[in-house]
Structures are given as C-alpha cells and as structure tokens.
Amino acid sequence: xxxxxxxxxxxxxxxxxxxxxxxxxxxxxxxxxxxxxxxxxxxxxxxxxxxxxxxxxxxxxxxxxxxxxxxxxxxxxxxxxxxxxxxxxxxxxxxxxxxxxxxxxxxxxxxxxxxxxxxxxxxxxxxxxxxxxxxxxxxxxxxxxxxxxxxxxxxxxxxxxxxxxxxxxxxxxxxxxxxxxxxxxxxxxxxxxxxxxxxxxxxxxxxxxxxxxxxxxxxxxxxxxxxxxxxxxxxxxxxxxxxxxxxxxxxxxxxxxxxxxxxxxxxxxxxxxxxxxxxxx
Amino acid sequence: xxxxxxxxxxxxxxxxxxxxxxxxxxxxxxxxxxxxxxxxxxxxxxxxxxxxxxxxxxxxxxxxxxxxxxxxxxxxxxxxxxxxxxxxxxxxxxxxxxxxxxxxxxxxxxxxxxxxxxxxxxxxxxxxxxxxxxxxxxxxxxxxxxxxxxxxxxxxxxxxxxxxxxxxxxxxxxxxxxxxxxxxxxxxxxxxxxxxxxxxxxxxxxxxxxxxxxxxxxxxxxxxxxxxxxxxxxxxxxxxxxxxxxxxxxxxxxxxxxxxxxxxxxxxxxxxxxxxxxxxxxxxxxxxx
Numbered sequence: 001x002x003x004x005x006x007x008x009x010x011x012x013x014x015x016x017x018x019x020x021x022x023x024x025x026x027x028x029x030x031x032x033x034x035x036x037x038x039x040x041x042x043x044x045x046x047x048x049x050x051x052x053x054x055x056x057x058x059x060x061x062x063x064x065x066x067x068x069x070x071x072x073x074x075x076x077x078x079x080x081x082x083x084x085x086x087x088x089x090x091x092x093x094x095x096x097x098x099x100x101x102x103x104x105x106x107x108x109x110x111x112x113x114x115x116x117x118x119x120x121x122x123x124x125x126x127x128x129x130x131x132x133x134x135x136x137x138x139x140x141x142x143x144x145x146x147x148x149x150x151x152x153x154x155x156x157x158x159x160x161x162x163x164x165x166x167x168x169x170x171x172x173x174x175x176x177x178x179x180x181x182x183x184x185x186x187x188x189x190x191x192x193x194x195x196x197x198x199x200x201x202x203x204x205x206x207x208x209x210x211x212x213x214x215x216x217x218x219x220x221x222x223x224x225x226x227x228x229x230x231x232x233x234x235x236x237x238x239x240x241x242x243x244x245x246x247x248x249x250x251x252x253x254x255x256x257x258x259x260x261x262x263x264x265x266x267x268x269x270x271x272x273x274x275x276x277x278x279x280x281x
Numbered sequence: 282x283x284x285x286x287x288x289x290x291x292x293x294x295x296x297x298x299x300x301x302x303x304x305x306x307x308x309x310x311x312x313x314x315x316x317x318x319x320x321x322x323x324x325x326x327x328x329x330x331x332x333x334x335x336x337x338x339x340x341x342x343x344x345x346x347x348x349x350x351x352x353x354x355x356x357x358x359x360x361x362x363x364x365x366x367x368x369x370x371x372x373x374x375x376x377x378x379x380x381x382x383x384x385x386x387x388x389x390x391x392x393x394x395x396x397x398x399x400x401x402x403x404x405x406x407x408x409x410x411x412x413x414x415x416x417x418x419x420x421x422x423x424x425x426x427x428x429x430x431x432x433x434x435x436x437x438x439x440x441x442x443x444x445x446x447x448x449x450x451x452x453x454x455x456x457x458x459x460x461x462x463x464x465x466x467x468x469x470x471x472x473x474x475x476x477x478x479x480x481x482x483x484x485x486x487x488x489x490x491x492x493x494x495x496x497x498x499x500x501x502x503x504x505x506x507x508x509x510x511x512x513x514x515x516x517x518x519x520x521x522x523x524x525x526x527x528x529x530x531x532x533x534x535x536x537x538x539x540x541x542x543x544x545x546x547x548x549x550x551x552x553x554x555x556x557x558x559x560x561x562x563x564x565x566x567x568x569x570x
Contacts (some may be wrong), residue, residue, distance in 0.1 A: 045430055093567035146325045173456045176527040177323045203458050206530070218495065238535045242460030247488065247531040251550045251559075259570035260563060269530055273537040276559070277566055280543065 003088075003165065009065035010160055011051055022128035022259040025051040025219030028065070035164060038188070040208035040228075043217035044242035049169075052217070056167050056199065057087040070164070087115065088158030090168040094150030103145075103153055104129065104138040109248060110161040121160075125274040128159035132186050133196070142161055148179025152186055159190070165197035166190070172204065184210065205232070205244050213224050216243065233265040248272035285447060285479050285503045286313040286336065286368075291345030292503075293331050305331040307503040313481075315445075318473050320490035320511065321483040323500030324525035332500065333449050337368035338480075345476070350446075355489050366395045367443030375436035379424040380412050384415070384434055385423050388458040408434075409442035414464060418455050430461050437465075441472065447479045447512070448472075454489065462486070466493065488529045491515055491550040499524060512548040 011026040018277075033039050042103070043049045054068050058074040070086055072079040091097055100106035107125045116124070129135040132152040142150060151171050159167055160277045168187070169216060172180040176241050184207055190196045200211065208214050214231040216223040218241045223268040235253040245253070248266045252275065256262060262279060266272035288343065293306040306328045323329040334340045335347055338354050338361040341519055347354045354364045369391075369426060372378070381387035388406045401530045411418060413434040419427065424435055437453060450469065454462040470493055484490050490497065490511070497514040499507040501524040507514055514521070518528045528536075535549040535558070545558045563569050 018553065045461055048430060148325070176525070177487070177527050178324050203456075205459070242458055244459035247529065247552050248534060250553050251531065251534070254552070255558050255559060255563065255569075257562075258560065260568055269533050269537065271532050273541070276534075276538060277541060277543075280562065280566060 001068075003035040003037075003070055004031070004033035004199075005066075005068040006031040006052070006055070007066045008066070009052070009062040009067060009237070011060060011063050013056065024048075024063075024220050026062075028216075029220070030065075030224055031215065031222065031225075033165075033197060033199065035144065035197055037192070038191045038210070038212045039199045039200070039215060040211035041199065041201045041214070041215045042203070042205070042208050042243060043219060043223075047217045049217045051220075053089065053167050053169050053199065053201055054148070055166075057084050057089050085161055085165060086163055087165045088161060088163040090151070090154050090158060090166060090171050092170040092173050094147055094154055094174070094195065098142040098150060098157075099152050099207060101141055102138075103134065103140050103142055106142060106153060107138075107156045107160050110157055124160045124162065125156075128156040131159055131190060132156045133182075146179060147175045148182040151175065151179070151183050155183070155186060156214075162211075163196070166198040166218040167201075169201045170203065171200075172202065172207065180204070180207070205246050209246060216241070228267055229265065232267055235265070237258075252276075283315050284312045285315045285349070287311070287348040287351075288335075289340040289348065291332075291335060291347060293328075293335060293340065294343045299341065299529055305503055306335070306342075309505045310345075311498070311505060311508055313476070313479060315479060316444075316477045317479055318493060318495045319479070319481045320497040321481055321500065322485070322487070322490060322496030322497060322526055323506075327500040327524070329406040329500040330376075330451060333370070333451060333481070333483060336447070336449060337370055338364045339370070344434075345534075354423055359467055366391075366443055368447045368449060369440040369443050371437050371440050371450045373455060375440075375453075376429065376471035378436055379432060383421055384410075384424050384427070385420040387435060388420075388438045388442050390405040391439050392444075395443050397442075404442065405442045406438075409438040412441055412468060412475075413438040416470050430465075433457070434465070444476070445478065447481065449483070451483045453482070454483065454484070454486065462489065468495075487515075487527055488531075489533065491529045499526070512550060515550060516548040525542060535552045 007030055009026055009029050010024050012024045019142055041049045058080045060161050061075050067074045069083045074083055098106050104125050106188055107128055108121050111121045111124055129138055132155050134152050172183050187198050191198045201206055210229040214228050215225040232249050235245050252262055252265055262275055266275050288309050290310050291309050295303045295305050321329050335342050341355060379387050388409055392402055392405045454465050458529050466489055494511045497511050506524060515528045515532050521528055531552050532549055535545050535555050539545050549555050
C-alpha cells in the first residue's frame with residue numbers, strides 16, 4: 001500500500017452566513033503517493049491545494065472519503081500524533097513557524113514535545129541542522145537570518161522529528177532567487193539521500209519540473225497528473241487553467257504551431273538549446 | 282523629460298553606535314526621469330527595501346540627499362507628510378493593511394488624507410478600482426470578505442487613488458498564481474501608460490521585470506551595482522549571477538544558441554522576441570510550413 005492514500009476526499013469550509021452556496025474546497029480527490037516519491041502539486045490560488053495539504057497530517061479531516069498515512073486513517077483520533085510524527089508540514093511564511101529565540105532550540109522544539117531523551121535530542125538537532133546546511137548558525141537568533149535560511153531551519157525542525165514525509169505549502173513564495181534555490185536543493189537532497197517523501201505545493205513551474213510527478217489541481221479536483229514532461233507538454237490546458245509553463249516549453253510550443261517538427265517539450269535551458277540546435281541542422 | 286527623483290550620495294546605517302551597526306545603503310546616487318518604469322532587483326539584504334523607504338521619507342538617510350522635483354525632501358522635516366502623498370508606497374503583502382468597513386472606504390482613506398473630497402474623491406476611488414481590476418460590485422463589501430488576490434488589489438488601489446507622482450511597489454505579485462501575477466502586472470503597466478506617472482517595481486521575478494521595465498536598478502551589498510536599460514542589464518548574466526541573481530530562462534537559451542554560432546540577437550528578453558528571432562532562421566532551413 002502507498003505511504004499516502006487519499007481516497008475520494010471532499011472538504012468544504014463552513015460558511016458563517018447562512019444561505020450561502022457552499023462549494024467544496026476539495027472535491028472528490030483520490031491520490032496515492034509512494035514512500036520516497038517527490039510530488040509537486042500546482043494549481044491557481046483557491047484551487048484547493050493548500051486545503052488538501054492540511055489533510056495530510058490531520059490538521060483537517062475529510063467531510064467524506066478517507067486519508068490513510070502509512071495505513072492509518074487520519075480521522076481516527078488515536079492516530080493523530082503518530083501521523084504528525086510521520087508527516088511534517090512547512091508553510092509559506094517562515095516568520096510564522098519559528099518559535100524559539102535560538103536556532104538550535106527551535107529545531108529541538110519538536111522532539112522535546114515528543115519526550116525524546118536529551119542526548120538523543122542533541123544528536124537529532126545536530127543531524128537535522130547539518131542536513132539543511134545550517135549547523136554553523138545553530139547559536140544564531142532566527143530573526144537575524146535571511147528568508148531562505150529561516151525556511152531551512154523550519155525544515156530542520158521537522159527533520160528532528162524524523163518524519164517519513166515533508167509537505168511544503170509554497171515554501172519559497174516569500175524568498176529571493178538564491179533563497180529559493182537553497183530550499184529546493186535541500187529538498188532534493190533529503191529526498192534522494194534519506195528517501196524522505198516530499199509533497200511540494202508551488203506556483204513556480206521551474207520547481208515543479210524537478211519533481212518525479214506533477215499533480216495539477218483545479219476547482220478542488222485533480223485536473224491532470226504525470227511526469228513533468230507529460231504535464232508541461234499540455235501547454236494549452238495549463239494556460240487555460242491560469243497556470244504557466246517554463247519559457248522553454250512555451251517557445252517550442254509556439255514554434256511547433258508554425259510547423260516545427262519537435263516531439264519533446266523541453267523543460268530546461270539545456271534541453272531547449274539542444275533541441276533547437278538539432279532542428280537547425 | 283524632467284528629473285522627478287534624484288538621489289545624491291545617500292546612505293543609511295541601522296543601529297548606529299550599537300554592536301548591530303549595519304551599513305544597509307552606501308553612497309547611492311542616481312536620477313529617475315518623469316514617466317520611467319524602473320525595475321529594482323537585488324537579493325535579500327541587498328538594501329533595496331531600505332533604499333525604497335528613503336524615497337518617501339519613511340526613513341531619513343544618515344548621509345546624502347533625496348531630491349523630489351528638485352527639492353530636498355528633508356529641507357522642512359515637518360512637511361514630510363506632503364512627500365508621502367507624492368511618492369506612494371505599496372509594501373509587501375499590503376492586504377494585511379486593510380482595515381475599513383468597506384472596500385470603498387478603505388481605498389478612500391489615503392486620498393481623503395491628501396485632501397480630496399466629493400466628486401473628485403469618488404472618481405479617484407472608482408478609477409483606482411478600475412486600474413486594479415476590482416469590479417464596482419465589490420466596493421460595498423467588507424475588505425475581509427474578499428479573496429487574497431482581491432484584497433491585494435484593494436490595497437494597491439488605495440495608493441493609486443492618491444494619484445502619486447511616483448508609485449513604488451515592493452513585490453506586488455508575491456504569492457499570487459501565474460495568471461494572477463500576469464493580470465496584476467498588466468494592470469500596473471496600463472496604469473503607467475495612461476497616467477504617465479513614474480513607477481518603481483521591486484521584484485524577484487526576472488521574467489516579469491524583463492518584460493516591463495525601461496531601466497533596471499541592481500542593488501548589491503548596499504550599493505547600486507548597475508542602473509542601465511533592461512536589455513543591457515540582462516546581457517550581463519555572469520555579473521548578475523555574482524550578485525545572487527539570474528537572467529530569464531529565455532535570455533539564457535538565446536545566449537547559448539548565440540554562443541554556438543546561431544545568428545540570433547543578443548539580450549532577448551521575452552518568449553515573443555525569441556520566437557520572432559528564430560522564425561526566419563527556421564524558415565530559411567525549410568523547417569516550417
């Protein structure tokens with residue numbers, strides 16, 4: 001069985017005013033994610049992707065359908081803590097999720113709450129900070145760090161709980177290009193070297209192309225999914241649903257419209273240059 | 282054209298005389314002409330936000346002068362309020378600043394403080410709502426009932442309603458989806474075209490800024506590293522990378538092709554430009570119909 005199993009989940013936020021039409025924020029989503037997979041979820045604002053993410057560690061429970069994490073149903077209260085140890089959540093704004101005044105104390109917050117032995121906490125905090133390349137900053141105050149550094153500390157705080165999966169909801173939206181790069185390479189490293197499952201929600205297509213699988217959401221439903229190559233080939237479909245494709249894909253798509261014979265849609269600079277060079281010969 | 286903003290050797294030091302003393306902006310001098318669309322880029326901590334806050338007197342430079350229409354804005358510190366009406370500032374995530382009962386009243390707040398009344402005020406509010414793409418039906422709603430993107434528009438409309446000579450926007454599209462970014466950006470471009478006001482846009486999106494700016498300021502370590510026409514700036518890929526910045530993917534692709542001997546122009550900024558450059562080459566090779 002998959003590590004994450006989302007089965008026909010529906011969820012709607014309760015409207016305070018009566019008589020309002022309630023639409024499902026998540027509307028019949030089924031999705032399986034294997035241990036060790038790197039999945040990117042894209043979709044426009046309000047498509048339900050953040051709501052779906054909050055179902056993955058029992059912050060929200062489905063109105064109907066089921067979410068199973070490693071076989072455990074999130075709706076069963078006794079499972080809640082076990083699930084939150086397995087699935088960590090990183091949010092958009094780094095300032096909203098750091099709690100302590102020293103970096104290493106912040107990272108220790110999770111394992112302390114789980115009642116982990118002090119010597120083990122020390123070991124986990126050091127390992128987590130090394131994994132995100134922030135060990136040299138362990139004695140710093142979080143507020144003096146850059147956005148990218150803060151997000152990496154937030155990720156370290158999750159790693160110290162030793163989860164099997166990290167879910168990130170637009171973790172790079174507030175970062176500059178180099179901060180984004182730092183966070184994304186950290187995630188790729190954790191995924192490849194420690195086999196941690198990563199579910200990355202993002203508006204940046206250049207991040208989504210790095211995933212094993214891209215899931216596109218629209219109006220609470222899954223619109224399409226597949227490898228980045230498959231998904232970003234559907235240029236028209238994505239544009240219609242307020243999404244973007246990498247500039248390389250857009251260029252080749254336009255040239256194909258004029259009759260250029262290229263089967264593959266390139267996602268990176270290198271692929272695009274190689275394809276165009278080939279075409280010129 | 283006339284010079285609307287001039288900075289003369291301005292600098293700013295945070296926490297002067299404390300252990301945390303930090304030189305955030307160092308010896309920046311520049312001219313901005315009336316009606317220009319300026320992009321401002323630089324990695325986190327490069328001093329760009331500090332620099333922007335000095336443009337309307339939110340912070341006072343520790344060295345140098347800021348001249349607005351030729352006058353030192355700090356010549357009479359008591360009148361600094363007037364400067365804030367002339368240089369409108371939209372901060373990051375401005376939707377958190379909404380506070381009024383209705384969207385209409387919220388947009389009105391700044392303009393009213395500028396002294397606008399009656400019909401002129403009403404027109405300013407409705408024009409600002411139109412520029413930012415807020416449908417009139419939303420004006421009577423509570424700003425807190427709007428979606429995230431609509432709140433952002435309402436907050437920006439509040440600044441535009443003041444009709445500032447210079448509009449400074451600090452990452453107005455952060456956190457919006459690609460289409461939301463596109464729409465907001467094109468609305469800012471339209472505002473700039475119709476009002477002929479000066480716009481400064483701070484952004485991390487090189488793809489966006491490449492398409493819209495006349496000139497780009499590049500900040501690095503508190504200094505003005507580059508201030509040149511957009512095409513010139515993005516020709517300097519290696520220099521930008523040294524500042525922790527990137528050039529748009531399409532610019533890099535075309536540069537690579539050029540390096541490999543293809544006859545394409547330098548400094549291509551948009552997909553449309555690249556398309557137009559490649560089309561005749563492919564046609565010549567008989568690769569298109």
